[in-house]
Amino acid sequence: MLTEKDTIKCESIFNEDRTHRFLWKRVWNKDKPLMTVIMLNPCHADNIITDTTTALVVNNVARLEEYGGVSIVNLYSLLTSKLNFRWNADEELNHEENDNYIKKAAEESETVVLAWGKSTDTNQRIAERAEHVVAMLFGMKEKLKWITDGFRTGVHPLTPTLRNKWNLVPITDINNESSDDKESVLAG
Numbered sequence: 076m077l078t079e080k081d082t083i084k085c086e087s088i089f090n091e092d093r094t095h096r097f098l099w100k101r102v103w104n105k106d107k108p109l110m111t112v113i114m115l116n117p118c119h120a121d122n123i124i125t126d127t128t129t130a131l132v133v134n135n136v137a138r139l140e141e142y143g144g145v146s147i148v149n150l151y152s153l154l155t156s157k158l159n160f161r162w163n164a165d166e167e168l169n170h171e172e173n174d175n176y177i178k179k180a181a182e183e184s185e186t187v188v189l190a191w192g193k194s195t196d197t198n199q200r201i202a203e204r205a206e207h208v209v210a211m212l213f214g215m216k217e218k219l220k221w222i223t224d225g226f227r228t229g230v231h232p233l234t235p236t237l238r239n240k241w242n243l244v245p246i247t248d249i250n251n252e253s254s255d256d257k258e259s260v261l262a263g
Contacts, residue, residue, distance in 0.1 A: 085122040095152040097176035107143025108185035115191045116151040131232050135241040146180040150204045187218045192231030219246040
């Protein structure tokens with residue numbers, strides 16, 4: 076008989092009224108580097124409760140075997156199952172502190188995966204927000220990666236072809252600081 080025991084360190088950072096989440100982090104091996112995954116918005120995961128997306132992210136990062144943990148941050152910080160751009164201003168969807176947590180998580184990680192999916196193709200506000208985040212991380216371009224299923228890049232972790240295995244590819248389209256290059260990054 077084989078018994079395995081592990082300890083996973085959990086950390087979640089919210090605003091005071093728990094309407095915005097800035098960071099969701101799991102560390103299972105402190106001797107290995109972290110990965111940061113940037114998605115669209117947080118649902119309702121915390122230190123105990125996980126949702127499908129966070130579970131898939133943890134499972135796939137662990138399967139890669141080179142990372143000892145993952146930090147999940149989001150373009151928008153509002154805790155919601157679906158962002159409502161028709162009725163909410165960006166200030167309601169994204170707390171002013173969110174960028175600080177995105178940048179700090181990226182700085183602490185060896186790899187930063189842009190995993191907000193194809194929403195930038197269909198929503199101008201998301202595209203502008205993603206462009207802002209890419210510009211903010213521009214000095215860390217060597218860390219930036221996409222998830223690919225072999226056919227598409229820039230897909231979200233819930234994509235069925237990615238649920239059990241991630242392939243990461245470097246973002247090589249960033250060569251200088253022009254907005255055209257940043258837009259090509261957002262296009263995946």
